[in-house]
Amino acid sequence: MSTIDKLTKPSHLIDMSDIIREGNPTLRAVAQDVTLPLSDQDITLGEKMMQFLRNSQNPVTAEKMGLRGGVGLAAPQLDISKRIIAVLVPNSEDTEGNPPKEAYSLAEIMYNPKVVAHSVQDAALAEGEGCLSVDRDVPGYVIRHSRVTVEYVDKNGDKKRIKLRGYNSIVVQHEIDHTNGIMFYDHINKDNPFALKDGLLIIE
Numbered sequence: 001m002s003t004i005d006k007l008t009k010p011s012h013l014i015d016m017s018d019i020i021r022e023g024n025p026t027l028r029a030v031a032q033d034v035t036l037p038l039s040d041q042d043i044t045l046g047e048k049m050m051q052f053l054r055n056s057q058n059p060v061t062a063e064k065m066g067l068r069g070g071v072g073l074a075a076p077q078l079d080i081s082k083r084i085i086a087v088l089v090p091n092s093e094d095t096e097g098n099p100p101k102e103a104y105s106l107a108e109i110m111y112n113p114k115v116v117a118h119s120v121q122d123a124a125l126a127e128g129e130g131c132l133s134v135d136r137d138v139p140g141y142v143i144r145h146s147r148v149t150v151e152y153v154d155k156n157g158d159k160k161r162i163k164l165r166g167y168n169s170i171v172v173q174h175e176i177d178h179t180n181g182i183m184f185y186d187h188i189n190k191d192n193p194f195a196l197k198d199g200l201l202i203i204e
C-alpha cells in the first residue's frame with residue numbers, strides 16, 4: 001500500500017511515526033504540484049494533516065498519542081512529495097487570561113501555495129524555529145520575509161490570495177519551504193546565528 005493510501009484510510013490518525021525526519025531525501029526534494037481539480041484523496045490528506053495539528057495542540061490527545069505540538073505540517077514531512085500544507089495558529093489568551101474571541105489567527109489547508117510577493121523587510125522569531133522533522137534544537141534567527149502575499153487553492157478548490165504578517169507569515173513560509181526541499185536552519189547565519197542585520201524585525 002502506498003503511503004498516501006495508508007494515511008488517508010478512514011481509520012488512520014496521523015501520528016509522529018508517520019513523520020519523516022531530517023536525513024530523509026524527500027525533505028530535500030522539490031514537491032510536485034497537486035493536480036486540479038483536487039482529488040478526493042488529496043482533500044482527505046489535507047483534512048488528516050489538519051486533524052493532526054488539532055490533536056497535537058490538545059494536551060490530552062497529544063499526551064495520549066505521543067505528539068509534539070505543531071502549528072504547521074507539510075505533505076513532504078509525511079514522505080508524500082506533494083505541494084500541500086496545513087497551518088493552525090492558535091490565538092493566545094488576553095493579558096487577563098480570557099480566551100480569545102477567535103480560537104485561531106490562521107487555520108487553513110493550502111494546495112499549491114506560493115509566495116507571490118514579499119516585503120523588503122526581513123523578520124525572525126525571537127525564539128528561533130522548530131520542526132516536527134527535526135529532533136534537536138537549532139538555535140539562531142531564521143531570516144524570513146516580514147510580510148508575504150500567498151496564493152493557493154483551498155480545500156473547496158477555490159483560488160485564494162492572502163496577505164500575512166507576523167507569526168502567521170513565518171509559519172506559512174516555513175511550511176512552503178518544505179514543499180521546496182528547504183529546512184528552517186538553511187536560513188540561519190552559519191557564522192553568527194544571532195546576527196542582527198539592519199532592519200530585521202524580531203517577532204517576540
Ligand SMILES: [Zn+2]
Pocket residue numbers: 130131132133174178
Ligand atoms: Zn518543519
